Amino acid sequence: MTSAPRTLFDKLWDAHVVVPETDSAPAVLYIDLHLIHEVTSPQAFAELRARGLKPRRPDRTKATMDHSTPTLPAGPDGRLPYYTKASETQVETLARNCAEFGIELFDMGSAGRGIVHVIAPEQGFTQPGMTIVCGDSHTSTHGAFGSLAFGIGTSEVGHVLATQCLLQRKPKSMSITVEGELAPGVGAKDVILHVIGAIGVNGGTGHVIEYRGSTIRAMDMEQRMTLCNMSIEAGARAGMVAPDETTFEYVRRTPHAPADFDAAVAGWRRLRTDDGAKFDAEVVIDAKDIRPTLTWGTHPGTAIAVDEPIPAAGDAAAKKGLDYMHFDAGHPLEGTPVDVVFVGSCTNGRLRDLREVAAVLKGRKVAPNVRMLVVPGSEIVKREAEAEGIDRIVREAGAEWREPGCSMCIAMNGDLVAPGQLAVSTSNRNFEGRQGPGSRTLLASPLSAAWAAVNGKVSDPRELFAEKKAVA
Ligand code: SF4
Numbered sequence: 001m002t003s004a005p006r007t008l009f010d011k012l013w014d015a016h017v018v019v020p021e022t023d024s025a026p027a028v029l030y031i032d033l034h035l036i037h038e039v040t041s042p043q044a045f046a047e048l049r050a051r052g053l054k055p056r057r058p059d060r061t062k063a064t065m066d067h068s069t070p071t072l073p074a075g076p077d078g079r080l081p082y083y084t085k086a087s088e089t090q091v092e093t094l095a096r097n098c099a100e101f102g103i104e105l106f107d108m109g110s111a112g113r114g115i116v117h118v119i120a121p122e123q124g125f126t127q128p129g130m131t132i133v134c135g136d137s138h139t140s141t142h143g144a145f146g147s148l149a150f151g152i153g154t155s156e157v158g159h160v161l162a163t164q165c166l167l168q169r170k171p172k173s174m175s176i177t178v179e180g181e182l183a184p185g186v187g188a189k190d191v192i193l194h195v196i197g198a199i200g201v202n203g204g205t206g207h208v209i210e211y212r213g214s215t216i217r218a219m220d221m222e223q224r225m226t227l228c229n230m231s232i233e234a235g236a237r238a239g240m241v242a243p244d245e246t247t248f249e250y251v252r253r254t255p256h257a258p259a260d261f262d263a264a265v266a267g268w269r270r271l272r273t274d275d276g277a278k279f280d281a282e283v284v285i286d287a288k289d290i291r292p293t294l295t296w297g298t299h300p301g302t303a304i305a306v307d308e309p310i311p312a313a314g315d316a317a318a319k320k321g322l323d324y325m326h327f328d329a330g331h332p333l334e335g336t337p338v339d340v341v342f343v344g345s346c347t348n349g350r351l352r353d354l355r356e357v358a359a360v361l362k363g364r365k366v367a368p369n370v371r372m373l374v375v376p377g378s379e380i381v382k383r384e385a386e387a388e389g390i391d392r393i394v395r396e397a398g399a400e401w402r403e404p405g406c407s408m409c410i411a412m413n414g415d416l417v418a419p420g421q422l423a424v425s426t427s428n429r430n431f432e433g434r435q436g437p438g439s440r441t442l443l444a445s446p447l448s449a450a451w452a453a454v455n456g457k458v459s460d461p462r463e464l465f466a467e468k469k470a471v472a
Contacts, residue, residue, distance in 0.1 A: 397453075
């Protein structure tokens, strides 16, 4: 008897269900990898202690410090410049908890530390076919490897630590197919901003998205991570791309690749949606329709092409967004003066992103009205970028080259956009005050961000290619 065709998501779900869901109870889902950081773990460890419990699988739990960590180096006294005492305490608490419970930690002195969603793939902890959770919304990043990865709440962090399982209702499935070749100057960030603009911030609610089509297949792993990272911004529970040779080659080069790699790949090749499998929702997008894309409002669904006019406010929320951003409908974003440019985050803080930025900055200067911060996603990204001279190019252009961390993505560590200032940011959220109280954020690709920094205003990165302005 042959079984009915299944989606990739169905296969991953079925392989991890310990107890199926019923009308009255969610499923119990086994978790292969639990990632933790300093902000959402302290209460979970306190709960374990209060109940006299120990982590069920400390070997399947990995910790890093990223949200509250300074991006400036230690001072002459050897002390790191924490923004607040509370930040320092969070970091120290995570170190104590990991030591007490036997959890591997990439701490402040570690050569592998960085943003949780950057280090787990580069270490090879993230592998196809896994269920992966973390107390952070952008855990969807790991779906780029053909895993089922999603963010969980603080209380769920405690549940997973104690049981290595999670209670979950099965989401619906959605396919988003992008076909065709992207134009020069258009990248993965533009694709996902375009997708969210097309389906809306609630377009994926209750669904797990599988990204498919020739445009996605042509992307490298860093681009696929950018894409999956922002699935949550369309309301989706997770995003994923079926693993292929590009995935296998990336994982093969990581320190924690499976010992019997060929056997692992043989299993991973089955991680694809069967022909004839049905999705609950399907969206098809033509790559030709995607231009360099930025946001104009206070959520990622306000995405428009750089040369497109800001739309008229259709409702009170849009009006509020326009007012907050000090924008008028009917004008394109192109030409808008910029105060700050931030390159970094788990969306766009990887080596490929920094290379794109360096290619724009090389031989150019950041405009005098702009403060530009370039923050590598991890120590490994930083070392590799420095080996290529990217730090020198960034500094010579007049931008700041910082230590790895979340930095201005969430502005918990003191890397702030001042009230009223307008930032072009390669991060993933443009909510009111996300980059500091009163800050105004335009989400954009690394290319768009770098070109805006040079010109001092929102600019169309296709100019770099049309005028052959040497983007290597
Ligand atoms: S970079 Fe931003 S979105 Fe990513 S983990 Fe850090 S705070 Fe969260």
